[in-house]
Amino acid sequence: MRIDVNAFLGAYPWRKVPGTSPEALVKALDRAEIDEAWVTHLPSLFWRDPTEGNAWLASAARDEPRLKPVPVVHPGLAQWEQALADAVNAGAPAVRCDPLYLGLDPAGDDMRVLAAACGAARIPLMLAVRLEDGRQRHPNDVVPELSAAAVRALIRADADLRLLVTHADRGFVEEVHFGSTPEEAARIWWDICWIWGPPEDHLETLLATVGVERFVFGTGQPLRIPENSVAKLDLLDLTAEQLAAIGSDNARRMLAT
Amino acid sequence: MLVDIHAHFYHDRAPRADREERNASRLTAGEKIGITVHVASILGSWGRTSPIYFPSPPDLTYGNDALLALQRAHPTRIRGYVCVNPNYTTHARAEIARCLSAGMIGIKLAASRRADDPLLDPICALAQQHRVPVLQHIWQHRRRDWPGQEASDASELCTLARRHPEVAFILAHIGGGGDWLHSLHAVRDVANVYVDLCGSGVDGGMLEACVEAAGVSRLLWGTDLTMCTGWAKLRYLETLLNKDEMALVRWKNAVRIFPPNAFPAD
Numbered sequence: 400m401r402i403d404v405n406a407f408l409g410a411y412p413w414r415k416v417p418g419t420s421p422e423a424l425v426k427a428l429d430r431a432e433i434d435e436a437w438v439t440h441l442p443s444l445f446w447r448d449p450t451e452g453n454a455w456l457a458s459a460a461r462d463e464p465r466l467k468p469v470p471v472v473h474p475g476l477a478q479w480e481q482a483l484a485d486a487v488n489a490g491a492p493a494v495r496c497d498p499l500y501l502g503l504d505p506a507g508d509d510m511r512v513l514a515a516a517c518g519a520a521r522i523p524l525m526l527a528v529r530l531e532d533g534r535q536r537h538p539n540d541v542v543p544e545l546s547a548a549a550v551r552a553l554i555r556a557d558a559d560l561r562l563l564v565t566h567a568d569r570g571f572v573e574e575v576h577f578g579s580t581p582e583e584a585a586r587i588w589w590d591i592c593w594i595w596g597p598p599e600d601h602l603e604t605l606l607a608t609v610g611v612e613r614f615v616f617g618t619g620q621p622l623r624i625p626e627n628s629v630a631k632l633d634l635l636d637l638t639a640e641q642l643a644a645i646g647s648d649n650a651r652r653m654l655a656t
Numbered sequence: 657m658l659v660d661i662h663a664h665f666y667h668d669r670a671p672r673a674d675r676e677e678r679n680a681s682r683l684t685a686g687e688k689i690g691i692t693v694h695v696a697s698i699l700g701s702w703g704r705t706s707p708i709y710f711p712s713p714p715d716l717t718y719g720n721d722a723l724l725a726l727q728r729a730h731p732t733r734i735r736g737y738v739c740v741n742p743n744y745t746t747h748a749r750a751e752i753a754r755c756l757s758a759g760m761i762g763i764k765l766a767a768s769r770r771a772d773d774p775l776l777d778p779i780c781a782l783a784q785q786h787r788v789p790v791l792q793h794i795w796q797h798r799r800r801d802w803p804g805q806e807a808s809d810a811s812e813l814c815t816l817a818r819r820h821p822e823v824a825f826i827l828a829h830i831g832g833g834g835d836w837l838h839s840l841h842a843v844r845d846v847a848n849v850y851v852d853l854c855g856s857g858v859d860g861g862m863l864e865a866c867v868e869a870a871g872v873s874r875l876l877w878g879t880d881l882t883m884c885t886g887w888a889k890l891r892y893l894e895t896l897l898n899k900d901e902m903a904l905v906r907w908k909n910a911v912r913i914f915p916p917n918a919f920p921a922d
Contacts, residue, residue, distance in 0.1 A: 414837070416860045430895060532857055534833035535796065595856065596884030597685035598678045620860065626891040627858040631884035634685050 400647040401433045403625065404492075404525075405565040405590045405617030407441035408459060408466070409452070411530075413537040418621040421459045421466060428465060431618075431625040434647075439469045439495050439525075441622075449473055449501065450482045457489065469525055471495050474513035475503055483516055492654055493523040493563055498549075499542050505549035511556040518559030523653055525563040526550075528571055528593070530622060547574040554583045561653060565590040565617055569601035576609045584609075588653050590617025591645065596631035603635055611641050615650045657907040659919060660686065660886070662791065662828060662854045662878030663696035665734075667722035669715075671704040679726075683733065685883045689890075692907070693919050695878075697737040697764035697791070698723045709767040709793070709805035713747040716740060720755050727759060732920055737764035737791055742775040752782045761918040762826075763790045771808035772815035780820040789824040789913045791852070792816075796834030810839035814846045824848055824913035829880050831855030831889075836862055840869035847874070850913065853905075854878035858885050863892055872901040876909055 410419055418427055419441070428436055438460065443452025449471040460468045470486045472479055472494045486494045496513055498505040505526075517524040528545045545564075554562055554575075564575075567589055576584050591614055595601040606614065616632075618625035632642065663682060666675035686694060698719035700711025711719070716739055723736040738755035740748035742765065752763060763783050769775050771792055783790050795807035810827055817825045825848060830836045832855030843849045851870045853863070854877075866875055879886035894902060911919055 414861070417864060418860060531859075532833060535835050535857065535859075538799070595882050598682040598883060599881060600677075600681055622860055623858045624860055624863075624888055624892045627885055627888035630887040630891060634688055634884055634887070 400643070401435075401616055402647040402650050403428070403433045403436040403618050403620065403628075404563060404615050404650055405592055406436040406438045406620050407622065408438050408456065409441040409443075411441055411622060412445050413531070413540050416621055421463045424621065425463055425465060427620055427625055431629050433618075433625060435465050435467060436620075437467045437469045437492050439471060443471055444497055444500050448476060450476070450479075453482065453485070467492050469493050469495050472513060473501055474509040474516075475501065479513075480516065483513075483520060483522070487520050487522050491522065492650075493525040495525045497526050497545070499545060505545055506552035506556075510553060514553050514560045515557040517561075518557040521559070523561040523563045523588075524553075525565065527565045528567045530566065530619070547571050547578070550575045550587070551578050554579060554587055560586060561656060562587045563590070563615070563653065564588070566593045566619060568593050569595065569605060572605055572609060576613070584613070586656075587613065588615050588649060589613055590615050591631065592617045592619045592623060592628050594631070596634045602631055606635070606641070611644050612649055612652075614645050615653070616646050657692045657919065658690050658877065658890075659907045659910040660691045660694045660879050661826065661876045661910055662852050662880045663694040664880070665696050665698060665723065665726055666702060667698060667719060669704055669718060670702040672702070682883065683730075686733070689883065689887045692733075693735055694733060695735045695737065695762065695910075695914075696723060696726070697739045699739055699764075699766050707804060709807075711739065711741055711766065711768070713741065713744050716747070716751060720751060720760075724755065724758050724760070735918060736760040737762040739764040739766065740779065741766075742769040742773065742779055745775065745778055748779055749782060752779065752786075756786050756788060761914050762788045765790060766793045767795075767805035767807045770806055771812040776816055777819065780816065780823050783823045784820060787915055789826055789850070791826040791828055794828045794832075794839065796830065796832070796836045797838035798834065809834070810842035810849075814842050814849055817846050817849045821848055824850060826850050826852050826876060826913075828852050829855035829878075830866060831857030831859070831862060831885065832880060833857070837865060840865050843874075844869045850874045850876050850909065852876050852878050853889050854880040854882075854886055856882040856885050858888055863889060863896060867896060872897060872904050873909060875905045877905050
């Protein structure tokens, strides 16, 4: 069983990306032998009100049961609590808020209130460090990358918050993990899509130092080809239990925590 | 057969305590991926006694010697690019002659001098004379100078390639940072520039764009610092290309531009 916790539907504003429809994503899941994907509506991350994409996302997922919607919540907009409640009532595995794309201070009051609300609602909060390599972004795409300091501040903001952080590299993971108490670190999960394999062996190192239990399978598709996350696991000498943990069990544990 | 045309190794003067682990990891991962030959370079002292992208002549000689030693230790698995700094013409020419005669099969240029600079011409003349390709470090669409390197982009490499139409140039790591679409536009009509598919970038749509811009006969497979992304691209390409086209990308294109007998099955 393999769950991709980090996937998108819909067009990207800064360049042409193939395979953004629900049907195309399901084909990609088949190709990469992925059973299920947690999906966010990509265009709405760039909208003034990103929650306007949530209805389309829910509709798309109804037709493709392997796709699990991760709706967006914008804590700077009135009625945001309703968007969070809708996500919980719909059984979403997480909600997403990428504060810098929304023009929010990533560790400011709005995000801290959202963190507390997600903690109280028992739903993980997902956010990305980046969506694209900073060296290749469109000249007008100037949104800063999420900082490790912001993630540390968020996890400290509420004792019940669970964070799912995507697109982080080794240095970022280490800075947050070892800059947090064990209790705080145990409430953060990291997707593997941006972590290097051999010969640098960043993923192997992190699995040994941070722990297998902290990592979940994610791809960032269709912005990135999903084969990358599959290949880096295939290059490791992991036990069946470890592969299952990263592939799906850790994600399920996150939901059950 | 599978040829990795963009690999690196470290030596005992590299400023990394884990250099032997990294070298071993590359070979181990290569076995899992099925890499037949790693065509590698060593960039001087890797920053220890001169900058990575501006290596000094003594560091270049030491690094090239270390790579020759690796080539001797792994005669069927490792082949070398001789790395030179175009700012030191006499040293570069001598080093190319020395290392090619010792069995290296290509020339590696990092980012010590802009690719369209006349100082690269004597190096390219040697490449033509010895019939070896030139692997040029590229920043995909350099909009400004970046610290630590005098990076070139595809437009500058294509200027050089037009001056030396008989030399095969390898545009390094299309997924290695920067705007790859800019590079693909630049190389489209320059038949002697080959696109190296390596780099940490695994963008959706990038490989389709490479095929469309350069055609399968000008694509070369490699890994650089991220072998997982290389393997991922290979897997994805298998869904885009037929078996004969895959053979071109995996090894046949490399066989065509490297010297005869550079690879075991050649």
